[in-house]
């Protein structure tokens with residue numbers, strides 16, 4: 029056996045994780061006792077307090093809650109009625125940040141929602157309700173087309189409302205936020221694949237389908253919390269590795285895979301590192317984010333509140349849903365200089381894991397990425413293609429879908445990597461300038477999404493009540 033001192037710690041960490049059920053015990057409490065932990069629920073507050081108590085029990089330092097003020101949303105009643113050519117009520121849910129609605133209009137079928145078609149068919153869309161599926165690669169478009177892009181493009185084309193159709197059968201409607209920490213300008217609802225397909229068939233057969241959407245949702249000011257704890261470094265404590273996952277799920281779900289499998293993997297990494305990692309030169313800080321699901325609000329607030337820390341963050345490892353993904357690897361957000369380091373560690377750790385490079389805007393790494401901090405996330409690398417969320421964002425994202433072995437794998441990989449970064453005195457990445465971040469996003473791959481985001485921002489600013 030090797031005398032590498034890191035491997036000695038690895039053995040202790042792994043021995044502990046693989047002989048403990050702590051991660052599944054925590055997941056059970058988060059899901060079965062606190063429910064969705066959606067922003068504004070009692071379970072959210074209970075979860076934040078529970079995570080604080082656990083961090084203290086694990087021996088972390090500087091454990092505290094950081095409050096975040098934001099525009100919250102409460103689900104009310106909703107009704108979707110087909111008025112023409114048949115009369116029928118269809119089961120649906122509203123999407124978080126949807127405004128209250130009392131709307132009658134014809135439906136325009138945008139099918140999977142290829143981004144270019146919204147502008148091309150703007151005349152047809154204007155004044156109607158867009159129906160589009162949750163397919164993330166419509167018509168072979170390579171980049172991930174997010175719900176918020178389909179909603180934004182519908183709105184900018186003059187749509188009066190938005191129907192999001194789950195593209196998986198038998199999962200019911202898929203939820204997801206539509207406002208950017210504010211009430212969305214047009215109503216958004218979601219229906220099951222089967223109901224969406226029925227409406228599409230009616231349009232094909234009869235040419236026009238008129239519907240009515242009535243809902244009583246409400247936006248209001250709320251407070252959430254980021255949960256923070258750390259293992260302070262002894263040499264240069266201001267330098268730190270950050271590891272995090274959000275803990276809020278969607279209100280229709282337990283959010284067991286997304287995000288809680290990642291939340292408890294972070295907690296498990298914290299528990300074992302606190303016991304076995306000894307005195308580290310640099311700090312490892314663990315942060316569990318509030319209200320990611322309705323717009324990355326907790327992590328965005330953290331980055332804004334701690335500008336002085338950003339130069340010193342060696343790496344932010346995002347663990348959203350990490351205890352649910354197969355073929356776990358590290359997806360770096362275009363940090364070529366870090367790839368050899370992770371590959372070398374994979375050898376040293378005798379653990380085969382993939383390292384990939386990509387950029388996306390849809391989890392808590394993004395606010396850090398945008399200010400230049402080296403970032404990446406635990407995700408599926410080198411396995412079979414992944415075409416969406418599966419159970420995620422549906423009411424079926426429940427505890428029974430998660431396995432202890434998967435939680436253990438996530439916790440151990442995160443802990444071993446954080447340990448190495450926190451001891452690496454020649455860490456090859458440092459913060460990017462704002463210009464470099466801009467240049468990175470100005471590649472052909474990301475240009476379309478960036479252009480869309482700035483167009484949407486300008487559009488929202490131009491609306492009368494913003």
Ligand SMILES: [Zn+2]
Pocket residue numbers: 274286287320348349391
């Ligand atoms: Zn998530």
